[in-house]
Amino acid sequence: MSSADKNLSVFTVDNLPDISARRFALVVAEWNTEVTEALFQGAYDTLVKYGATAENVLRGNVPGSYELTLAAQWFAERPDIDAVICIGCVIQGETKHNDYINHAVAQGFTTVSLKTGKPVIFGVLTPNTQQQALDRAGGIHGNKGDEAAMTAIKMLGLKETINK
Numbered sequence: 181m182s183s184a185d186k187n188l189s190v191f192t193v194d195n196l197p198d199i200s201a202r203r204f205a206l207v208v209a210e211w212n213t214e215v216t217e218a219l220f221q222g223a224y225d226t227l228v229k230y231g232a233t234a235e236n237v238l239r240g241n242v243p244g245s246y247e248l249t250l251a252a253q254w255f256a257e258r259p260d261i262d263a264v265i266c267i268g269c270v271i272q273g274e275t276k277h278n279d280y281i282n283h284a285v286a287q288g289f290t291t292v293s294l295k296t297g298k299p300v301i302f303g304v305l306t307p308n309t310q311q312q313a314l315d316r317a318g319g320i321h322g323n324k325g326d327e328a329a330m331t332a333i334k335m336l337g338l339k340e341t342i343n344k
């Protein structure tokens with residue numbers, strides 16, 4: 181199923197956990213900032229809409245999506261951080277560089293989440309074109325940042341349920 185079939189900003193919101201005391205790190209890549217800033221805003225707004233407080237949402241910037249994984253680890257290792265949301269946009273270029281970045285960050289997020297036991301959310305767009313990116317950063321297919329934030333919330337809810 182593609183984003184064309186499932187809007188990124190449409191999701192179920194029943195039985196969400198109380199996140200008023202939860203602390204989130206939003207790590208944002210500085211490539212394609214028109215897109216990543218829109219993703220960040222979507223993620224931030226979604227966290228606050230569903231109960232996070234502004235002072236509990238931290239932001240860190242990295243030069244590019246490849247650096248998201250190390251920054252995610254630095255944040256996830258902090259005892260006061262409950263979840264990390266990684267924001268980036270890796271647009272296909274003339275070479276295979278985007279493939280290497282995308283695979284590295286996907287594996288890196290998984291590694292950090294399993295190592296720390298904390299959600300590390302893949303909020304990175306991997307489009308073929310700028311337009312595909314814009315369509316997923318508040319355009320016709322919704323906002324990947326919204327989806328990433330809601331994913332973090334739901335994973336924290338599941339962790340609470342499992343650990344009851």
Ligand SMILES: Nc1c(NC[C@H](O)[C@H](O)[C@H](O)CO)[nH]c(=O)[nH]c1=O
Pocket residue numbers: 209210211212243244245246247268269270271272281
């Ligand atoms: N081309 C894109 C990059 N490239 C930069 C890498 O992410 C990395 O910062 C560099 O290789 C140094 O380690 N990054 C993006 O986020 N998006 C791109 O489209």
Ligand SMILES: CC(=O)[C@@H](O)COP(=O)(O)O
Pocket residue numbers: 270271272273274275276277278279281
């Ligand atoms: C993902 C990238 O680093 C890429 O946009 C760089 O472009 P190119 O593959 O043409 O060097």
